Amino acid sequence: MTEIRVKIDNVTYTAPEGVTILEIARANGVEVPTLCYHPKLSIVGACRMCVVEVAGSRGLMTACSTVAVDGMEVNTRTDAVVKSRRNVLELLLSDHPMECLTCEAAGKCSLQKYAYEYSVTGATYQAEPRDHDLDSSNPFYLRDMRMCITCGQCVRVCDEIVGASALGFSERGDRTFVGPAFGHNITDTTCVSCGSCVDFCPTTALTSTHGRNRLRTANIRKVTTTCGYCGVGCQINLLVDRNEILGVEPVEGPANDGFLCVKGKYGFNFVNHPDRLKTPLVRRNGQLVEASWDEALELVARKFSSIIDQHGRQSIMSLSSARCTNEENYLMQKLFRAVIGNNNIDHCARL
Amino acid sequence: MTTVQDLARIKDLQLSQRRGKRVLVGLATCGVAAGAEAIRTELLAAGEKFGLSDFAFDRTGCIGLCAYEPMMEVHRQGEAPYFYVNLTPERVREIVEEDFSGGRKLDQYILGGEPLKSQLRIALRNCGVIDPDSLEDYIAQDGYLALGTVLSTMKRPDIVDVIKRSGLRGRGGGGFPTGLKWEFTAKAPGDHKYVICNADEGDPGAFMDRSILEGDPHAVIEAMAIAAYAVGASEGYIYVRAEYPLAVDRLNRAIAQAEEMGLLGEGIMGSEFSFHLHLKLGSGAFVCGEETALIASIEGQRGMPRPRPPFPASKGLWGKPTLINNVETFANVPTIIRNGADWFAAIGTDKSKGTKVFALGGNINKTGLVEVPMGTRLREVVYDIGGGLPGGKAFKAAQTGGPSGGCIPAAHIDTPIDYDSLLAIGSMMGSGGLIVIDEHACMVDVARFFLEFTVDESCGKCPPCRVGTRRMLQVLERITAGQGTEEDIVKLKDLAEGMKLGSLCGLGQSAPNPVMSTLRYFEDEYYAHVREKRCPAGVCTAITKYWIDPEKCRGCTLCVKVCPVSAITGKVKEIHEIERDACISCGACQEKCPFDAISRR
Amino acid sequence: MTNSIAEVKENDVLFLIGTNTAENHPVIWYQMVRALRKGAKLIVADPRETIPARRADMFLQLRPGTNIALINGIIHVIISEGLYDAAYVEANTTGFVELSRAVAAYTPDYVSQITSVPAELIVSAARTYAAGERAGVYYAMGITQHSTGVDTVQALSNLALIMGNIGKEFSGLNPLRGQSNVQGACDMGALPNVFPGYQSVDNPEIIEKFERAWGVKLSSQRGVRATEVGEAVGKGDIRALYIMGENIMVSDPDVAHVEKALKSLDFLVVQDIFLTETAALADVVLPAACFAEKDGTFTNTERRVQRLVKAVDAPGQARADWEIISELIRRLGHDAPYSGPEDIMREIAALTPQYGGIAYPRISRVGLQWPCPDEDHPGTRYLHSKGIARGKGLVMPVQHAEAQELTDADYPLILTTGRIIYHYHTRSMTGRVEGLHELAPQSFVEISPATAEQFSVEDGETVSVSSRRGTIETTARVTPRIKDGVVFIPFHFAQGNANVLTNVALDPVAQIPELKVAAVRICPATAK
């Protein structure tokens, strides 16, 4: 592979041929702001935040879409660049509802972050917020298009990764908004409720329903673990407040690459379900009644022993579980092979 | 299969069939809209009645004199052709009887002077001359000869070289050197390439491309085939707006004819070269004329521009190298090939070669299409060709380049029209719309008008344009409503700069042009609005108030009677007064007052 | 999977057979979507027009139970057109001659008659697959849950082998596994014939190794298979059953039969997180911790061993399964010297060659793919890179055989079953997530418009569906997306349970029941 040398803000970096200015900058810790860019999505150059000056080029160039060439000289913070970025922020904020106090995204919102960094308040061209109804038709997430900055990340992730293509742009000009075609609610579309759009939204236009008004203030622990559903083995962060799971966010695991399906993203709530078994139960007079661990286990041990005594070691069998851990399956087969003394162990792998 | 020899044969046959007397009826959209179909029906009926078997009654496209439609052009061997204009069925009957049958010209219906004076027709050369539905007619004008020549005698780089040396620049607005574009596309690596003709023509008031497609569709097809051969493409698209049904119809027919004759399709004219051409109908969004949005639209996506680079020449349609040129650009190509690069390069100015077609509109006597050599002065176009302003009103400004362009004030009326001179004075060539503005216009209002268009047409992709145009419009609305402040003018400038710097495509980058150029040349009008809350032209009704001079008022009550909102009070013989809040500034009273007592401020 | 999930997006041809990846393995489907965006070609074989089928370049809508015929037909075209990788076949496989003889009869026309897939589609699918440089085959229960399941996998293996599409990065043969740790459960020897690491229970050396490690005598007699439980209980051979985390009252075929067996046991222990339909029949129910409440490891479908990390405490007195089993071992008089799962993993690594290098510190951030024989081994991204596991790849001809149960005048329709995206297995978890329940609250039966008309069934109406084993009521969903003469019912729901209808006929080798083909009839519930 050919190497190229590119000067960014007067420092020379080497990079492989074919990468963009933004990729070189990010790889070397040069801060270039973006709102619409995501390394896993196609490049659209829409938000205009990543503009930079390239020596010899007319006008500003978007770092996300411009492939660097050998000898290129790039400046990421000239007056024109900063002016242009501030103008973009000023405009985006001009009709953005100023609800940061109660906003779910506060603290992780990109718009808020850049507004802070560039000292932009949105007051210069202050206008009425756009008028959009909240779409709460999906049980897992809300769509508040007043908050949307039309970066299109949700549209692209849904189309390019999830393959559902449930979202698109409607209307033109500043009436442009993101949503299902023909003004439908999201539940009337091909949406598969995977929540990828929510994870990609840089503001609070898309937010998960569960955990609202708690995720920001609660003392959230993030526990990285493996999703408990299918065999793909997606890596997730459980967002935990004390002993309660408030949400799930995808982690870039080797199998899932930062994406989840609806079950992994939103199927966690069974954990707190009141139906959970909380004590051992034993059958007395035909009824299952609560018992202590000691009673229950003692009963099992006694029964197993007497059945072995009466009918031999082959008369007990185990169905292990494709949903239990390796360690548990190992122990279960060890219990049967080494303790009960047979090979009567199987699980429902084939179902 | 058609060969170059076949072309010559068809041409001879066609010319020999053109009998001595020929009448052409203009049947482009402008003609049809004015009732030309009925004229033609009448003409044929009358011809039959008078047994004019020695006359050929043919159809043709638009000759550009749109203000005079419906019209017909009369050719007699050995005589200068002349035009009967503003026809009605009655007049046609009269003309047929008196002139065609009786041999007496009806001078009162004939367009006087030299109708095409100062014009030089290259792109429009066949418009209004041939029957656009007749391939033979086109061939009779040496059509497809250029294609035959390049296929049989020229190497690909030589063709590119001819176009480069001709100095032809894109007529779609950008003015990019066409030969360079062909060269980039030809040199771009890739086994599959495309040629696209941009016939989206979204600039309101422009209709050059439509006229070419309606009047001479084969010229564009032939040029695209030449271009495809030169750059190594085998497939092409004409992206034409769906609002041009006649153009679509004629293109479809022309493509079918060309395919039938082996001038399109596999193995064109017996060569190895194949070229398949498709029509794609655009949905009428202005931004779809922007080349990357147009490509997205052909691909079936929402018509939104993409960042460049990569340019279409390297990554265009379906990611393949793509040559995209405007209709008028293409229409120049066959003639350049036939007459040579030097011939073309000799026309026009140093950096702008050839001619440019303009659609004259606004406050001008002769609206219509004109084609003039680059470098022609604006004054010549407005007065000599366009016949000046109606009612002898004074010229205030001309807007070129449509909503992306800027205005040229009277002080610059002697500017030669070419790409660079226009840019230097803050306007641009654009695609060729030329709107004349008279002394009664308010320039703030003109800017507001153009901005309204861009606000609606912004594709919504990037914030500087999507939100910026709206905010800018809101500022202008404040100013024209008399609520503006001096700070607003600073905001306009800041917004304009932000849009120019930050917008993704030409639409947003050029959207502030009407505002900036009016601010540049008519700043005082802006200040009159914000400082004095006054619209000097009296157009901005919210701040234009009428006022009765007590010295002059005789109490005749005429004004009371005409005021539509009863805002004027006063008894007979007493001094009248206008109630400020009720007045809607329609100006009716002023017009009526016999004593000149009412004035505007 | 012989490949890794991350390789999927690099495929240039994807052949999906018997997998509705978009609903059952959405995250793998995302990778496929990315491959498609880069121009990959997609071939889908399925009786239903699934989401992948809608995006397919070639959609082979076959009659259920005819997978082998279809695959043989594709092989036929590849061989007769000389598209196979002759060099690879020569160097790395045995049995090619037999294969070409065996598939000679499977001409596109003949296969079209069996499968009802148009002959041209079979030809173009064959050419497309053969043209792929990085062609991946993906399959799931739609292949395996047939009485001919193992043969079908062999047929796919033949196909991949003659193209040399095995042991290569980006191309391979990839079963997509359903449950979170089905791979791990097999790896760990939760199977009647093998110890952990697929070490056979009848191999004296292996037995000796485990006897030494565990300090006990071990049985070399193959155990009872899950699919044999009913029969073994019926005969009185099995008296007690200990079920951990499975709800066989919903998931197994011929539910009536299962219920009878469970009820006739002397003693049933069920360990689960909810009181499932199965747990309700137990003598002792042991409350378990769920995935978020315990530490441990899962092994995913690409053989990657990944960590489960405890995030919250289990409710009430519920305990992790490993704790419960450990305690039981102790109460049965044996040692269980484990302070936590990490200790258990150390024991696993010592006894399981493929897991030899797996240790918690190594997988704390990113999991490792087995085989990983020792501490320094980086794991294995794709299998068979150094030749097929058994030396040369065995190409072995297999023949089409009709499903065990055929349609007749009484049961004129074919029932096939599967999953939907909003639910997992028997819904014991997803049914208790309100939003998932809201999005997919109940069972349904998909039926084509023509078939619906034939049986006077209207969209949205309650219908009764019967097989030779039972009858259920469910809601009709009339859709052109399913083949005429075929109906589909998801198997997640206890109400309207597809497995009341399904057949226990087993694959002779893998003992997987034929859940994907049963003969049924349908009528409006009111007409019953």
Ligand SMILES: Cc1cc2nc3c(=O)[nH]c(=O)nc-3n(C[C@H](O)[C@H](O)[C@H](O)COP(=O)(O)O)c2cc1C
């Ligand atoms: C907003 C916008 C609208 C445009 N509309 C048109 C159009 O209607 N027709 C056209 O030929 N070019 C249009 N263009 C210019 C095209 O992007 C492109 O430059 C042109 O088609 C190239 O052809 P040319 O080099 O022959 O001019 C437009 C550009 C912008 C930014």
Ligand code: SF4
């Ligand atoms: S939830 Fe998933 S499928 Fe639904 S719109 Fe968002 S990204 Fe698309």
Ligand code: SF4
């Ligand atoms: S400048 Fe305007 S039209 Fe162009 S991409 Fe941006 S929003 Fe769309």
